Amino acid sequence: MSKETFCEAEERRFEKIVNFGLPNRYKKIGIVIAIVSFLSIIVLKISGVEFSETLKFISKRVLLVGLLITAISKEKVEDEMIHSLRVKAFTGAFISGVIYTLIFPAIVYAAKLVFNKEENLLTDVGDFQILWFMLFMYLVFFYLMKRKV
Template identity: 45%
Template sequence: MSQQSFCEKERKNLEKLNKFQLGNQFKKIGVIIAIGSFILMIARKYFEDSEWIRPLLHGLLLIGLLIISVSKEKIEDEYVDSLRSQSYRLAFIMAIVYSLVQPLINYAVAVLFNQDDNLKGFSYFQVLFFMLIVQLLFFWQLKRMNK
């Protein structure tokens, strides 16, 4: 296999991955998964020894939000694709800012209230949840403003 054909094949695979989207019907499935896992996260608080299910519910919530995020709109054209790209870019930037600023805010609040708190980070779930929520909100807002 020549180097040219290998590079061409890789480029085509990347293009396929870049264009990947689920059908519009998956948006409803994602909403059901996200809302269901959120409700179960609240219900989990009322059961003892349920800490083991927390990572599972976090994962389900993230999967539901991701399904919503990568599902097509009813009318999916180049303009909607452009809005989607903008929302991903904004969500990525906001997640980085959030990741850098949030530990400092937590530390400042702890100092302000005389709590003995070290400068702490946060979990992957918080960052991914924030990123997906921000992407969806920006996408919906951009779509609504540009109708």
């Protein structure tokens, strides 16, 4: 196998991954999954029912899967403009996620100092929190930009 054909094959595989998208009908499925999971987390929290860490872990991951399915589902008309909006939305979500990850611990630290809570002043942002924030921000940015066009 020559080097050119190997590089071309790798480029083709990369393009397939980059341009991956679920059919449009999955967007509704992802929204339903995310809403049901989000509501179940809230209802269990409000009701005061002690639920296991396993159920909490699963509910959070199902919420992320629902948001991801919604994010990677194609639009009814998938053209160059939609692709450009997706790139801008992912860029905005990534930058927002980094800023959130850097600033949130400082805000929590300041709040704990003000309210004199001495236990564990520095807290880190968890993986679920970062992923949820970035996927949510992507969807917000994408739909706001799409509405403007």
